[in-house]
Amino acid sequence: MTAPAPDDRPAAPSLLDCPFVQGDLPRLRVLVDRYADREGLPEPRRWDFVVAVDAVASNAIEHAEGGGTLVLERADGHLACHIHGSGPGFTADAVPQEMPGADEHAAGRGLWLASLITDHLTVSTGADGSVVSLTMRLPRTST
């Protein structure tokens, strides 16, 4: 998978570009946290970001053939995580636009929460699956 490049500028090298299955998530969370720290994303937004990345990656595990690919990159003053998965349930519909009811599946509420705690969450669908992109704005002072 190739991380989307903003505009026509060359993309910065990815911080992470890893295929994953369920057993990889604990290590991936530590890595995302470490890289987010390295790129200057402070607490508590860093914790929010890791929780949101985990929610989307878990959704890929449940609905996109057991796993996907995670790309973490810094671009345009933002930290962005793109999670690619291919499967019938890993689509834009999986992310509720409004808070789901208490009796609905908790995973849907988890994704709704992920969209709430990140600056942007977008879903793009193509022939080879979907990409959920989570973005957090970095403080201006970070380099």
Added chain:
Amino acid sequence: MAAAAGSASAGTIPVQQLRAGDHAFAGYGDDEAGRDVVAAYAWAGLANHEKVMVFAAPQLTEGEVWRRLDAPGPLLGAARDRGQLVVSSMRALIHPARSFTPRRQWQRIQEETDRALAEGYRGLRTYIDMHWVGDLDADIAVMMYRESHAEHLFTDRLYTEICAYDSRCFSPDVLAAMHRAHPCRLLPHLGALHTEHAADVVRLVGEADIATREQFTAAVREGLARSAEARRLTVDLSRVSFLSAACSVDLLRLATSAAHDLIEVRCRSAVARILRRADADHIPNLLISEVSP
């Protein structure tokens, strides 16, 4: 998720909550189980500007140890080249002494800590695989004495140590004694969730995610059932190093449906923030108590 320096940790904790100055026991039963623990420990040390020395099992080649410590991407950067991350052995540490004595090892650790500070680091952290005991043909009783009398290394909180015991190589009695001798014990691998029940309290330690979600909800349900008569329950999440969005929602749903007068959730502020975003403040019988890291 990195822990801040402060008072010493005690009890069972995930490696992510280890603080500078802790002396921790880790156990493992197969060659793969603990590899994420040493990697996460090393990465956190580098991020905290500490020097990190890994005294790996002597049967591993240096290349194998470096592969275990490696991370995808530029995280490790030049840490190896500049000497911030070092792979060594107990044999090399105590050199030129040929046999292990606590005095010699303590002296060398103090020297390495002083050297790390002189090099500009905030302190030293070591990961010591206890296979060195067999490698140096050391007396188990002497090793146990060392482990039980090492408090002075940690008093200024500049030195942090994990002692990793392969349960296949030490007797249950030795493992139990060493478990007790360390102020804190680590969960055996990343992603683990440990549950403790007491009267009207359920304490969770580790990570509640897609893999441990059923265990997490079962523990909260059991806590609710145990405290049904008292109608008050404390859910202690202060040692949870990760709580997923789905588990956060599960917790609030269980609280909503419980007949309890009060469910107190003790957690760190980052967890409290997520719970509040999920509407926790609108659950009448739920009280969120924030605790310091």
